[in-house]
Amino acid sequence: MKQGTEMKINRLPVRTWNWLHMNESSLSDIDTVLLSRDKPADGPVLTLPKEGISCIRGMSTGMVEAGFRDIATGMGPDMEDLIRESGTPVEIIRVKKGEKPEAPVKLAFPCKEGEHGLYAAYVYAEEGSSVTVIMEADSARQAGGTAGFQTRLYAEKDARIRLIQVQLLGKEYGYLNDVGGACEEGASIELVQLFLGARNIYAGGSVNLAGDGSRMQTVIGYLGTKNQKLDMNYTAEHYGKKTESLIEAKGVLRDNASKLFRGTIDFRKGCAGAEGAEKEEVLLLGDEVVNRTIPLILCGEEKVQGSHGATAGRMDEEKLFYFCSRGLSREEACDMMARAGIDAVCSKIPDEALVEKVQAYLEEGGRNG
16 A cells, blocks of 8 residues: 555455445545654553463564455455554464463553554464454543554354453544454354544454354444444354354444444355344434445355344433433433443453443533533
């Protein structure tokens, strides 16, 4: 990718009408900002379980084995080019065969005011192993900068990877989050994401269900306020027989926030018996919010089951009246409803301290309007 050109990210696998402006998103000059840094951002604070997991820190992207590089990601090849051309060091986490540590791997990314950072982490789970990886990105509440992340996951036969990503960046930050995964026979990848901070959020995820009986589940929670922009693209690629996928998003839009969600279930020829579903629930708490969703189900195989459903609506007036009759203001009632969806995603985070941090972040946002 030539520096200074537009990055094309979050492309739909099959294009729709151009006038909808949903086929892809363009980013101007962000590569110039990230490639012209004086020095790379500091790496993450890493916490590993005592046994069963190894980590190679700071590996050059050019040295990463081809198996990882071949995994497609949700944001697409321009993001891959950016990571490679920037020389971003990679954290490579490997879980040994049959190991199932109870404690999670933790990567904390404390982002600074004015910092423009790129980060990459790859997770490889050997046969029959299981691991939970928690990635947290945060900064001061008023901070600005750019933070780009790429995470690749590979699960061997009967392995399980659970990736949890929590984003609590400052209100002037730009945030890019790119995930790609691949599953062998009987393997599974679970992705849990919570996006609360940053002004502009670009996120993509793609999982290749190559092995028979492999599974993926993606749960996304977001809260868009003020002038926040969320642009998302998620794909489940079914190649193996009797594979399963679920893409589920729960979000709230307030004030002048905007959101574009692309969700694709792609049934490739030969994936007989596969099942896939997309679900989205959006609560609209402002007259000026922009909510756009484009679900796709692509069928190259007849013997499959695919479904999608999207629910978007405003606060139920009867429910609002009930809360107000119990002494809550209209604003407090809306806050309570907004928190309910976020709490549902938080229930999937096995880290009490991080959940408390999320709650504190939300409470501070409420106090600051």
